Amino acid sequence: MQIFQTDLLCIGAGLAGERVAIEAAGSGFSVVCLSLVPARRSHSSAAQGGMQAALGNSAMGEGDSPDVHFNDTVKGSDWGCDQEVARIFVENAPIAMRQMAFWGVPWNRVVPGEQTYYKGGKPFTAVEKTENEGLIHSRSFGGTAKWRTCYTSDGTGHSVLFALDNRAAQLGVDIHDKTEVVALIHDGETCMGAIARCLKTGELRAYLARATLIASGGFGRIYRASTNAVINDGGAHIAALDTGIVPIGNPEAIQFHPTGIVPTDILVTEGCRGDGGILLDVNQYRFMPDYEPEKAELASRDVVSRRMTEHMRKGLGVKSAYGDHLWLDIRHLGAHHINTNLREVKDICETFLGVDPITQLVPVRPTQHYCMAGVRTNKDGAVYGLKGLFSAGEAACWDMHGFNRLGGNSLSETVVAGMVVGAKVVEFLQGADSVIKMSAVRDAFAKQQQRVTNLIDGVNGRENAFAVREEMHDALVKGAGIFRNGKDLAESVETLKGTLARARRVGLASNGIGANPELALALKIEGMVKLALCVTQAALMRTESRGAHTREDFPDRNDRDWLNRTLAYWNKDGDELPTLKYETATPSFELPPGERGYGGGKIIPMDTPPKTGKNKA
Amino acid sequence: MSRTLTFNIFRYNPQDPDSQPHMEAFTLEETEAMSLFIALNRIRSEQDPSLQFDFCCRAGICGACAMVINGRPGLACRTKTRDLPNEITLLPLPVFKLVADLSVDTGTWFRQMYQKVESWIHTDKEFDPHAKEERMDNHLAEEIYELDRCIECGCCVAACGTAIMRPDFLGAVALNRIARFMIDPRDERTTDEYFDVVGTDEGIFGCMGLLGCEDVCPKQIPLQEQLGKLRRKMALAAINNKLPKFLKSPS
Numbered sequence: 001m002q003i004f005q006t007d008l009l010c011i012g013a014g015l016a017g018e019r020v021a022i023e024a025a026g027s028g029f030s031v032v033c034l035s036l037v038p039a040r041r042s043h044s045s046a047a048q049g050g051m052q053a054a055l056g057n058s059a060m061g062e063g064d065s066p067d068v069h070f071n072d073t074v075k076g077s078d079w080g081c082d083q084e085v086a087r088i089f090v091e092n093a094p095i096a097m098r099q100m101a102f103w104g105v106p107w108n109r110v111v112p113g114e115q116t117y118y119k120g121g122k123p124f125t126a127v128e129k130t131e132n133e134g135l136i137h138s139r140s141f142g143g144t145a146k147w148r149t150c151y152t153s154d155g156t157g158h159s160v161l162f163a164l165d166n167r168a169a170q171l172g173v174d175i176h177d178k179t180e181v182v183a184l185i186h187d188g189e190t191c192m193g194a195i196a197r198c199l200k201t202g203e204l205r206a207y208l209a210r211a212t213l214i215a216s217g218g219f220g221r222i223y224r225a226s227t228n229a230v231i232n233d234g235g236a237h238i239a240a241l242d243t244g245i246v247p248i249g250n251p252e253a254i255q256f257h258p259t260g261i262v263p264t265d266i267l268v269t270e271g272c273r274g275d276g277g278i279l280l281d282v283n284q285y286r287f288m289p290d291y292e293p294e295k296a297e298l299a300s301r302d303v304v305s306r307r308m309t310e311h312m313r314k315g316l317g318v319k320s321a322y323g324d325h326l327w328l329d330i331r332h333l334g335a336h337h338i339n340t341n342l343r344e345v346k347d348i349c350e351t352f353l354g355v356d357p358i359t360q361l362v363p364v365r366p367t368q369h370y371c372m373a374g375v376r377t378n379k380d381g382a383v384y385g386l387k388g389l390f391s392a393g394e395a396a397c398w399d400m401h402g403f404n405r406l407g408g409n410s411l412s413e414t415v416v417a418g419m420v421v422g423a424k425v426v427e428f429l430q431g432a433d434s435v436i437k438m439s440a441v442r443d444a445f446a447k448q449q450q451r452v453t454n455l456i457d458g459v460n461g462r463e464n465a466f467a468v469r470e471e472m473h474d475a476l477v478k479g480a481g482i483f484r485n486g487k488d489l490a491e492s493v494e495t496l497k498g499t500l501a502r503a504r505r506v507g508l509a510s511n512g513i514g515a516n517p518e519l520a521l522a523l524k525i526e527g528m529v530k531l532a533l534c535v536t537q538a539a540l541m542r543t544e545s546r547g548a549h550t551r552e553d554f555p556d557r558n559d560r561d562w563l564n565r566t567l568a569y570w571n572k573d574g575d576e577l578p579t580l581k582y583e584t585a586t587p588s589f590e591l592p593p594g595e596r597g598y599g600g601g602k603i604i605p606m607d608t609p610p611k612t613g614k615n616k617a
Numbered sequence: 618m619s620r621t622l623t624f625n626i627f628r629y630n631p632q633d634p635d636s637q638p639h640m641e642a643f644t645l646e647e648t649e650a651m652s653l654f655i656a657l658n659r660i661r662s663e664q665d666p667s668l669q670f671d672f673c674c675r676a677g678i679c680g681a682c683a684m685v686i687n688g689r690p691g692l693a694c695r696t697k698t699r700d701l702p703n704e705i706t707l708l709p710l711p712v713f714k715l716v717a718d719l720s721v722d723t724g725t726w727f728r729q730m731y732q733k734v735e736s737w738i739h740t741d742k743e744f745d746p747h748a749k750e751e752r753m754d755n756h757l758a759e760e761i762y763e764l765d766r767c768i769e770c771g772c773c774v775a776a777c778g779t780a781i782m783r784p785d786f787l788g789a790v791a792l793n794r795i796a797r798f799m800i801d802p803r804d805e806r807t808t809d810e811y812f813d814v815v816g817t818d819e820g821i822f823g824c825m826g827l828l829g830c831e832d833v834c835p836k837q838i839p840l841q842e843q844l845g846k847l848r849r850k851m852a853l854a855a856i857n858n859k860l861p862k863f864l865k866s867p868s
Binding site: 101466511 | 720768
């Protein structure tokens with residue numbers, strides 16, 4: 001057994017993982033980051049649009065403040081978020097953006113004077129103030145009252161990740177890439193690190209750590225059509241769920257982004273619509289203002305995705321060999337704007353569609369994009385159930401997004417949560433001494449070693465892991481897409497129970513030697529199906545519509561019975577279904593439940609309206 | 618329209634004592650808009666689940682899937698089969714250590730590169746969380762981003778004559794990185810300090826000017842221009858260092 005020892009073990013080396021790593025390394029602690037891919041290939045790098053922070057430097061962001069950002073975030077979440085966490089987030093976001101600038105991010109800056117911008121496809125001018133020249137600029141994103149999204153062209157995630165990884169290299173953060181976590185080491189009370197498989201040699205290793213952080217991104221790849229990178233398959237969520245004591249928060253809260261391209265499901269940024277792009281139907285008619293007169297294409301993502309689906313169901317989508325889609329039109333933004341500020345978009349359209357967005361329409365439809373769902377933590381980022389275990393970024397349910405997150409808020413969350421949770425991890429490391437129980441390490445290691453042997457030898461059967469994955473994909477599409485209903489969800493849950501049984505009988509067709517990819521899938525397919533069951537079962541039980549969770553049979557937002565957060569546990573290994581518990585959505589209400597101002601829909605109010613009070617962090 | 622494509626793929630698993638390096642042929646019916654991402658995943662799930670290759674974003678953004686495609690380094694996810702003949706030969710990138718089949722270890726190579734060129738902002742300033750950000754001209758921010766767009770796919774290294782001959786050569790990716798920091802006013806390194814890093818045969822003076830790097834860069838980063846500028850700047854610095862003190866320009 002090869003053993004590595006460190007103060008902090010980060011599972012994931014994207015923005016959230018590296019930001020926490022930097023905080024710990026900067027305080028003199030040793031840090032190892034495990035990553036499926038070299039750090040800079042993490043899925044954070046694919047985030048194009050930007051990061052929300054109320055800097056208020058731009059003309060269209062004038063008068064912005066953390067308070068306005070807070071209101072947008074809570075409304076966006078459809079009141080599903082933890083308002084204390086949302087407050088911590090909005091207050092810290094401007095500091096985090098400036099810190100990124102300090103570490104080298106080439107943010108786009110304010111250019112003074114009269115500038116032409118677009119809203120709803122129409123140009124208008126705004127005057128950028130001379131005194132703000134050279135400060136960080138911002139663009140418009142959906143569901144926001146102000147232009148608040150800081151950006152670097154349309155490569156924001158890429159440039160911030162490069163700046164952070166540079167900083168991590170400077171501080172000597174140790175990155176073990178091509179390494180995949182398969183289990184957490186714990187004794188039922190304390191997390192002591194993880195068992196991981198080296199994806200260069202295939203060997204299993206034990207990483208012993210005083211603190212462990214899950215920052216592995218989302219698990220969107222349990223869906224077939226996802227904008228996510230292929231690595232976002234929930235490996236670390238599975239390790240957390242498998243402890244039996246760590247819950248997944250709000251597993252039913254899954255976001256569909258309005259503009260995945262058809263085919264291939266690659267994302268084109270919300271910045272397209274933020275910068276003035278519009279959506280057209282089969283008749284090249286702009287339909288969004290009919291549904292959402294106020295916000296049109298810039299309502300929150302859940303609303304736009306629903307309206308698009310609704311419109312296509314009326315037969316107004318464009319037929320194609322890959323199913324119906326709609327058009328995204330950015331032609332009016334002009335060659336200069338597209339070539340500089342929407343350059344990745346142009347590249348993606350040209351390469352993957354053979355479409356030039358300067359002169360042609362882009363085929364798009366809503367596609368799985370983001371997990372508000374995640375490993376449940378408290379406001380310090382400490383995971384429920386195990387001491388010494390933390391989580392941040394998309395992997396976590398911290399929970400500032402509730403049932404829908406705003407564009408630009410997740411990328412921002414990675415570095416803000418990284419900063420906040422990083423400080424808490426440092427506090428934890430400076431505090432109590434920890435004891436590593438070698439018996440727990442040996443047990444965890446032996447168990448994983450046994451699983452590998454069983455899969456190679458076909459001890460439990462020879463089910464094909466790829467085929468099991470297909471069945472899971474089908475069941476999720478049927479029940480847990482944009483529109484959900486009790487009947488389809490119940491069917492999906494039944495199907496998935498069978499899928500889970502099949503997953504438990506998986507065995508390899510190949511020899512499993514080295515970094516064998518079949519073994520990688522076989523090791524996590526059972527866990528992926530468990531995650532799929534958490535999503536569908538929680539969606540079946542939640543008999544209301546809130547944010548991205550839309551029940552056709554329960555269209556109202558029900559604050560009376562469902563203003564809460566689902567906690568999904570997998571109590572015992574052999575269980576067929578998760579055990580669901582619920583907790584209040586927020587410990588206090590700074591902003592009492594109300595109308596979002598877009599999306600329509602009825603609200604069943606709480607029996608006793610909550611006391612409100614500003615509770616600034 | 619449907620063609621039958623033959624993929625000749627390099628196979629070798631160093632972890633398997635029975636494995637010998639060889640080429641293996643797989644055939645697939647071509648489908649509409651087929652990319653190498655689609656093709657290789659189909660081969661893995663339908664024909665040989667042990668086939669190793671690297672994909673991540675599958676959108677040309679992360680740089681994970683570089684390989685040698687019919688003799689030319691490129692990103693597999695961006696490569697459409699319709700642009701290729703019926704016979705497609707796939708090899709792992711040279712220079713980088715082989716993991717198995719088409720998978721190579723780029724992570725280790727790049728991390729040692731960051732340390733060699735000290736790929737970070739050098740400053741004596743401390744971050745002040747209460748202060749506004751330092752101002753920067755937007756045009757300069759765009760120029761920095763232009764060079765920051767590199768995705769570290771390794772194509773430029775694999776296509777470099779010098780990198781293949783001498784393992785200590787920094788490669789275009791590292792020289793571009795230095796160029797990026799040189800134009801960034803937040804990095805306080807002097808020309809002399811940059812000279813220490815790249816003013817050698819391992820650095821800019823090792824470049825033979827073949828410019829395969831520029832030809833294969835999937836992000837069209839202007840490497841030729843950057844290498845040219847860097848060479849001129851470092852040559853001037855070298856001359857300046859030979860001058861008597863009173864003639865020297867400050868660095």
